[in-house]
Amino acid sequence: MAGLTTTKKRPAGPLAQLGLAVTDGLAFLSFAFVVATISAVALRWILLHPGVSGWDQVQYIDISLKDGLTRRLDGAGALPDSLFNDYRWMPPGTRFLGLPLVSLHHDSNAAFRLLSLLLFVVSILLVFDAGRRMSGIAAAAGAAAMVAVAPIWVRGSEEFMSETALIPALALALWCLVRDAGPHPPRVLSVTMGVALGFGMLAKFSFAPLAAVFLLMLAVASWKRRSWHGCLVTLLVSSLLAWPFYAYNGLRYAAYGRFAVLWPLDEMQG
Structure with a gap:
């Protein structure tokens, strides 16, 4: 989008340039240390505690295992019916992520959670690159490190939950938005953005x-460019991904979302 990016002036003198390079290097090393530490702790936790804690995570893993069993017993043609009609109150984004694992028979609890860890690292790198394109390495490293230590992201690195699909979708959408800020963004970016938004809606209502x-x-941004092609492609791709499920189960998604918000309040009042 026009106006989203900033042009960073480079210091003129060699000492100033050296100072900036050192600052950028230290910032990046600090960011890398944060990500490596969180990843190492998450990996150790996953390997030392293979059991799944929490009803929600059990539910997501169980339905993914059921999808794998459906595919093996009834064939891939039975999967659409399962995705639309089983667990109809939850969008199936996390189940889509689990399908490759169960199809390859990597269906242990650790395999699902290691996938979450991998997607966490990819998401943080996308956030870092988006920040780098906007404000340089030092600012990007600081911002990405702050995102990485957010509790919801740390938890998402260790558990197979809706965040396993939601976090990378959000990070990819942000990265695409920054890339779109240029005067002539690549056309494939519109498709990528559509995939990110559509999959994000399939991850969580x-x-x-x-x-x-x-x-x-x-x-x-399209109005400023006087070109609507990219925006329309993004809208089309995201709609093709998410609309069939929302048209069929959207009211159930909304009802469950309302329950998830109001239930804790009712518990506190009761």
Whole structure:
């Protein structure tokens, strides 16, 4: 989007340039240390505690295992019916991530959680690269490190939950938005953005309003460029991914989302 990026002036003198290089290097090393530490702790936790804790995580792993069993017994043709009709109150984004694992018979609890760890690292790198394109290495390293230590991201690195699909979708959408800030973004970027937004909506119902915000920002950028091709492609791709499930089960997603918000409040009042 126009106006999203900033042009960073490089210091003129050699000493100033050296100082900037040292600052960038130290910032990047600090960021790498944070990510490596979180990843190492998560990996150790996953390997030392193969059992799954928490009902939600058990539920996501169990339904992924059921999808794998459905594919083996009834064939791939039975999967659409399962994805649309089983666990109809949850969008199936996390189940899509589990399908390759169960198809390859890597269906241990640790395999699902290691996938979460891998996607956590990829997501943090996307956030870092987005920040680097906007404000340079030092600012990007600081921002990405702060995101990495957020409790929801740390938890997402260790558990196979809806965040396993939500976090990379959000990071990819942010990265695409920054890449779109250039005057001539590559056309494939519109497809990638559509995949990110569509998959984000399939990860969690609460992502839908955020997807609308992303689309609004793209629409503003398209209006400034006097070219609507990219925005329309993004809208089309995201709709093709998410709309069939929302058309069929959208009311159930909304009802479950309302329950998830109000239930803790009712418990506190009761």
